[in-house]
Amino acid sequence: xxxxxxxxxxxxxxxxxxxxxxxxxxxxxxxxxxxxxxxxxxxxxxxxxxxxxxxxxxxxxxxxxxxxxxxxxxxxxxxxxxxxxxxxxxxxxxxxxxxxxxxxxxxxxxxxxxxxxxxxxxxxxxxxxxxxxxxxxxxxxxxxxxxxxxxxxxxxxxxxxxxxxxxxx
Amino acid sequence: xxxxxxxxxxxxxxxxxxxxxxxxxxxxxxxxxxxxxxxxxxxxxxxxxxxxxxxxxxxxxxxxxxxxxxxxxxxxxxxxxxxxxxxxxxxxxxxxxxxxxxxxxxxxxxxxxxxxxxxxxxxxxxxxxxxxxxxxxxxxxxxxxxxxxxxxxxxxxxxxxxxxxxxxxxxxxxxxxxxxxxxxxxxxxxxxxxxxxxxxxxxxxxxxxxxxxxxxxxxxxxxxxxxxxxxxxxxxxxxxxxxxxxxxxxxxxxxxxxxxxxxxxxxxxxxxxxxxxxxxxxxxxxxxxxxxxxxxxxxxxxxxxxxxxxxxxxxxxxxxxxxxxxxxxxxxxxxxxxxxxxxxxxxxxxxxxxxxxxxxxxxxxxxxxxxxxxxxxxxxxxxxxxxxxxxxxxxxxxxxxxxxxxxxxxxxxxxxxxxxxxxxxxxxxxxxxx
Numbered sequence: 001x002x003x004x005x006x007x008x009x010x011x012x013x014x015x016x017x018x019x020x021x022x023x024x025x026x027x028x029x030x031x032x033x034x035x036x037x038x039x040x041x042x043x044x045x046x047x048x049x050x051x052x053x054x055x056x057x058x059x060x061x062x063x064x065x066x067x068x069x070x071x072x073x074x075x076x077x078x079x080x081x082x083x084x085x086x087x088x089x090x091x092x093x094x095x096x097x098x099x100x101x102x103x104x105x106x107x108x109x110x111x112x113x114x115x116x117x118x119x120x121x122x123x124x125x126x127x128x129x130x131x132x133x134x135x136x137x138x139x140x141x142x143x144x145x146x147x148x149x150x151x152x153x154x155x156x157x158x159x160x161x162x163x164x165x166x167x168x169x
Numbered sequence: 170x171x172x173x174x175x176x177x178x179x180x181x182x183x184x185x186x187x188x189x190x191x192x193x194x195x196x197x198x199x200x201x202x203x204x205x206x207x208x209x210x211x212x213x214x215x216x217x218x219x220x221x222x223x224x225x226x227x228x229x230x231x232x233x234x235x236x237x238x239x240x241x242x243x244x245x246x247x248x249x250x251x252x253x254x255x256x257x258x259x260x261x262x263x264x265x266x267x268x269x270x271x272x273x274x275x276x277x278x279x280x281x282x283x284x285x286x287x288x289x290x291x292x293x294x295x296x297x298x299x300x301x302x303x304x305x306x307x308x309x310x311x312x313x314x315x316x317x318x319x320x321x322x323x324x325x326x327x328x329x330x331x332x333x334x335x336x337x338x339x340x341x342x343x344x345x346x347x348x349x350x351x352x353x354x355x356x357x358x359x360x361x362x363x364x365x366x367x368x369x370x371x372x373x374x375x376x377x378x379x380x381x382x383x384x385x386x387x388x389x390x391x392x393x394x395x396x397x398x399x400x401x402x403x404x405x406x407x408x409x410x411x412x413x414x415x416x417x418x419x420x421x422x423x424x425x426x427x428x429x430x431x432x433x434x435x436x437x438x439x440x441x442x443x444x445x446x447x448x449x450x451x452x453x454x455x456x457x458x459x460x461x462x463x464x465x466x467x468x469x470x471x472x473x474x475x476x477x478x479x480x481x482x483x484x485x486x487x488x489x490x491x492x493x494x495x496x497x498x499x500x501x502x503x504x505x506x507x508x509x510x511x512x513x514x515x516x517x518x519x520x521x522x523x524x525x526x527x528x529x530x531x532x533x534x535x536x537x538x539x540x541x542x543x544x545x546x547x548x549x550x551x552x553x554x555x556x557x558x559x560x561x562x563x564x565x566x567x568x569x570x571x572x573x574x575x576x577x578x579x580x581x582x583x584x585x586x587x588x589x590x591x592x593x594x595x596x597x598x599x600x601x602x603x
Contacts, residue, residue: 011237014216041331042238043238044238044239044282046282046316047314050313050317050320080350101297101299105298105299105309108299109302109306110306110311128216147197
């Protein structure tokens, strides 16, 4: 039986590079198996949880600030993700409800996907505007290719060793 | 984390969120008296007002829906209403009812989010909804399920759960067939019961004493609990058409914030939101919602902003009940939208976003191109009232350390459900104790 996979992009297309994940979804149009739902999200944790409940694999594309050059595309390390999520649930560390809170809340109510992979895109400018920066624009296609790799890996290969770093523009 | 810098102490929070600097508060204390409270709330509509100029009015529903992920319907409805006003469009009753249904979905979703994930943890002493879920998973699951029913209305009628795509100036692109609402009705009946349980649950919380000062303002209609139709009313007797908004309300720049502050033109401070709607429109609530309010100890008036969580719960009961009523009497209208004939002019729109009245004004030319846009969101209108309330609130709590003062101020600010309340812990507090 094939796996239930969902692809989710989180962002705001009017906050410049924060819209990068939504551009990745556009770049994926027609390239994913038709049975795979593609969800455009503003980061609302409850809708995120609804989107991935019951999935074997959720691939989430999200703006991630890690200090790497703008446009860098990477699969967020699982340990770092869970650590940050626990931190956001434990401390007063986060002032925005988003992916980390969705993971923490999903954990608390037992509604996480069986496997979660987060493809991060390093932003340069999160100010108001409807265009991503050039550096981030160059990261869109590598991010889309990475999502496809992760989805196709779900067809049989183990995802336990997903690439931790997938290129830099 | 606390930084000491001379006479003032600054509390800062780490930055894990995508967007920084959503809210901060500065308190100045001199000789044991709160001298000033300045709230800085980040406000997106300023960008959108400029962004919309030069665009066709038909783009408004899609663009304004993206101003806020929690209240896209409110932005769409106020925008559509303003253009319809400018073009002299009369939206037929069945389409108005569908809009009201869509809005009920947004109220259910937004209020459930606020009650369960943001405000209840404050009252119960939890750091966040995640901590609440660890101890009371069943309660949080009920909140998530309740919120999803609101989401479901947006899905069926709006075409998708966020940024509804089925909304257009004049009405909808497509009106659903009656049977498309069948499963929704089942879920709404469950939601109405869950909303009653929610109201009973929150009524057991402890509510600090605080009295709202100034006017309470909301849309009012004699015939229904106003959401997207009505006149603008206040507890001091204001009763004006939506188009008269600019003559009675002003936005002003204040030095400490990029957001504009709302004031009555006579200088008074006013408050928007569920507490204002409830005080002005209690008589228009359906009997069932009135009964729930009474059962949980709410009289026809209530000025304690902390009890807004109870009023939100009553409004969820109302929204579920109202959605069921609309669905029960629904017949697919002959046309999903009114005909819109473009003409040059200025139009006004005002509808009740979950967190209060949202006013839009647009000027369009004869081709329907937007020449000017004014968006006055409830959060900026409430800002002076929040600051006023916080003065006395902080004054009574000056003996608290910064961490506890921050926590209590966040809870007090969340009474108003500001747009930034999507932030679990949003406040960078600076206390200048002199």
